[in-house]
Amino acid sequence: MGWGKIRRGLRRARLNWTNDDRTVAVGVCAAQLPAAWLLSLFNGSAEDDYGVGTGGPALGLACVLLFAPLVLPVLGLVQTVAQIAPAALPAHLSARRFRGPGWAWHLLYVVLFGASWALLPVILWGWSFTATALVLAGLGVLPVLGVAYARRRARATGRRWGALGVWWRGGLGCFGLCGLALIGGPLVTATGLIKEYEPPKLSAAQLAGVWRGDNGAALKLLPGGRAHLTDLPAEPEFGADSAEDFEVCDGMGTWWLDLEGRDDRWAGEGPETRDGVVVRLDDGCAEQTYWTIGGTEREPELFVLFGDPDAGDLRILKRE
Incomplete structure (x- = not known):
């Protein structure tokens, strides 16, 4: 042609x-x-x-x-x-x-x-x-x-x-x-062709390990309930004079697994009262923070939403 x-x-x-x-x-x-x-x-x-x-x-x-x-x-x-x-x-x-x-x-x-x-x-x-x-x-x-x-x-x-x-x-x-x-x-x-999301069910042993987020944030959950925080956002103390919805903390603390908000030490404010991890520092930096379990069984995540649910600051931690 x-x-x-x-x-x-x-x-x-x-x-x-x-x-x-x-x-x-x-x-x-x-x-x-x-x-x-x-x-x-x-x-x-x-x-x-x-x-x-x-x-x-x-x-x-x-x-x-x-x-x-x-x-x-x-x-x-x-x-x-x-x-x-x-x-x-x-x-x-x-x-x-x-x-x-x-x-x-x-x-x-x-x-x-x-x-x-x-x-x-x-x-x-x-x-x-x-x-x-x-x-x-x-x-x-x-x-x-x-x-x-x-x-x-x-x-x-x-x-x-x-x-x-x-x-x-x-x-x-x-x-x-x-x-x-x-x-x-x-x-x-x-009919089940599109299945509704179901968060993974993780035990305390499965949660133990290092979880990392943005800007160098890291949460190390040790067996036995001890935790190490590095540049980790946390719920600010009640009445704290801060323009931010969270505080950035470092140091050692404690953690425990809360199943659907049933733990008496926590009111259970995770989305739809899902399983979560409660983290508190020993030195009193900020309040205890409820990290909700999300992601999938193969790729679990921990997340928390600071501030207004409609326009808040979402922070996600992924297993290292």
Whole structure:
């Protein structure tokens, strides 16, 4: 194939993906995001939230309803420009070269583009590549099918949807998808496909060892109930004149395992009265601190939230 044929093929491919197609893709991308957000909330029940509050579901829903008309079109445009539209070019060329329905090739390249973009959060924030790629691939399915349906309808009727027609249909589709998410989310949770998070159950012997956090914080739990603290945040003394929600302490102290807040020496303020470790220094630096047990059996954690549960300072210790 000569360069002239390649250029003509690229030109035809670009013309094949029209502004009407982009409008439909943006509308479908935006319409599916609220339902995807709802599903993420149900999926979050399988993870430890560390007792951090978000203002409650009512506040979250109110924020979505308030800002969705402004944010969703922008997010839909971003996904279309980054994933849906670029995949249309190689899809058209592959359909002409190897035959087959164009929408099927479009789906294939949308998945590949999604996998490519999944590398970015993996590198920047250490996300799971498989999970991120699957999410991006899933978010690309409906826009591709929506464009294919709009094209087929235009060929059958001789009329294309305008921007207004796309967006009011997208609004109806958004409500429908949210309804399915509200039904499907509790269903998969009830059937056990998504299991609610359960913190690990650790004995005192399993807790013994060195636990490290940020900024050099370290907690060494010795067998027999002794503890050594290094730059460890702790609950400030009652009435302490400090602008911080915690104090940083060093030295020796004691620790004990508190099962679901049943120990009489502690009121049990861990999230949902979960098992925790109570630590107190010998020299009186700060009050005793309740470190809640979290993480998993293979990778346990100790954490405490200082200050306001909705906007507090979360500190996490991981086993060395």
